[in-house]
Amino acid sequence: MTLNFGRHLMAIPGPSVIPDRVLNAMHQPSPNIYEGALIDLALSLYPDLKTVARTKGEAVIYIANGHGAWEAAITNTLSRGDKVLVLGTGRFAIGWGEWGRKTGIVPTVINFGMSDAADPAKLEQALRADKAHEYKAVLLTQTDTASSVKNDIAALRKAIDAADHPALFMVDCIASLGCERFEMDAWGVDLMVSGCQKGLMTPPGLSFLFANERALEARKTADLATSYWDWMPRLNPEGIYQNFAGTSPTHHLFGLREALDMLVHEEGVEAAWDRQELFAHAIWAAVNAWGEDGGDLRLNVQNPASRSRAVTCILTSNGNGTRIREWCEKTAGLTLGIGIGAAVQGSPEWHNNFRIGHMGHLNVPMVMGILGTIDSALKTLDIPHGSNALNAASQVIAKG
Ligand SMILES: Cc1ncc(COP(=O)(O)O)c(C=O)c1O
Incomplete structure (x- = not known):
């Protein structure tokens, strides 16, 4: 006898279950990528992504997994030799800092272990001690997928403000967007990265970056930007080709459109x-x-x-x-x-x-x-x- 005959259920923390509606929306012939319905569909995604992120800032879509968005966040805002403070609450924020090392940034980790959230008092203390404002950014996850620890983003922002420190507040919501309350603007997050394969129910392959005015300002001096990850042409596109720095991820866009319909417009x-x-x-x-x-x-x-x-x-x-x-x-x-x-x-x-x-x-x-x-x-x-x-x-x- 087998007990394993029905539909297999995936309960790993991403990629998550893809709704049949999303899969079906992707099941269609290639569209024209230069004009017509795909352009409208692609442009319609940005406001909905901002609704999920609770921001009036800018949204950028990359054809990449979360590691790509990590790199985009770092290279668009920082310069070679910049120090960043990483709040480790598991594996992923530390991974983000290490990922940036090769681009030229220098991460310092405050490690809160595998079971506890980042302590705002310790963050404030570290930033107060940085009198020369050498830390250019604070990197952390809202949810660390390895430990399942969730950080209190609003409280950590208050700690940065209490220390009167100008570091950019950069949050990884790859495991939490669409699943946890997250208020990018109200909580004072400068930059947020996420991906499509978890709360957004779409096959892995798209990642997102959301930037407020402070993050956009940082781009003006950041010297790490490279052609592919640079958000400037993507934010000022001459056409849809520039939004994606090349050919659109056509079928991912179909899938994401359906997923955002379900999440933003229906549920x-x-x-x-x-x-x-x-x-x-x-x-x-x-x-x-x-x-x-x-x-x-x-x-x-x-x-x-x-x-x-x-x-x-x-x-x-x-x-x-x-x-x-x-x-x-x-x-x-x-x-x-x-x-x-x-x-x-x-x-x-x-x-x-x-x-x-x-x-x-x-x-x-x-x-x-x-x-x-x-x-x-x-x-x-x-x-x-x-x-x-x-x-x-x-x-x-x-x-x-
Ligand atoms: C919190 C978090 N950050 C970053 C990543 C890396 O994303 P990706 O595997 O899509 O590159 C993951 C992947 O699970 C994650 O859970």
Whole structure:
């Protein structure tokens, strides 16, 4: 007998589940890239992206994954030898700083570990100590996808203001855009990068950069800009060809148009945040319940305010993370995220962690299906666990 016969469910933290509507929108012949409907479609994406990012600033689309947007952010605003302060809350902000090293910037990391959000007091202290204003930017993630730690962006901005420091505030929302409340303008974020493959439900391949006046001003002195990543021709295009520094990513644009219709014009960004919030609470309730009575599962992030609403990192012992994942994938038809982060891939500690991606196109049967499948894995594999997890999750959903 096989248990794995229906539609396979991906619950990794990106790429996320692609709605059939998005896939179907991409299923069409190549359009004319120089005139006609594609031009209108491409231009219609920018206002909607800004709506999701909550900004009146500029939006740029790159044909690239998130690493490309990282590089665009750095090269458009900074110069060779510039120091940047990186707030490490897992893996990705540190990765961003390191990515910039080859372009010529010099990152300094304040590392808050794998389970805690960045402390605004420590940021303020570091910036006050930088009397010569050598740090030109502060780099961080809203959500770190490895640790599932979420930072308090508004509080960190206040810390920069309290230190009266001019560094650009640059936030990676690659794992959070469309999933977590994010208010670029109201929270004083100067530059934000994101990608299409998580909360925006589109196949990997597009990334986004949002810039306010301060970031645009920084471009005037930045000496790292290169032809492809330079946002100037993209912001002042003679035609759609310049928007993308070459041929448009035609079918990605079709897909993204459909995804933004669903998110911005049908569900609504705030309603999506609420849905993500509820599902995250249901998942946390289940994991906490599995940990009762000597159970072997626990949430990586203890403070609920510092937990991502889009991905949840779960800790176990004795290699049970990998055992659970493998059972779910091979026997049941559910792919969970591997544990990435502090532990070296393949090491004994690494096998203890796994992650549930719960971002984007997600409903109750998907959430309860993920939890029910993990519950079955725990029973099959004889891994100690509390018995009330599914009940706890459905109670959260019932209360709405
Ligand atoms: C928070 C965060 N930043 C950056 C990246 C890198 O994005 P990409 O893999 O699309 O290059 C990821 C990828 O998962 C991410 O989660």
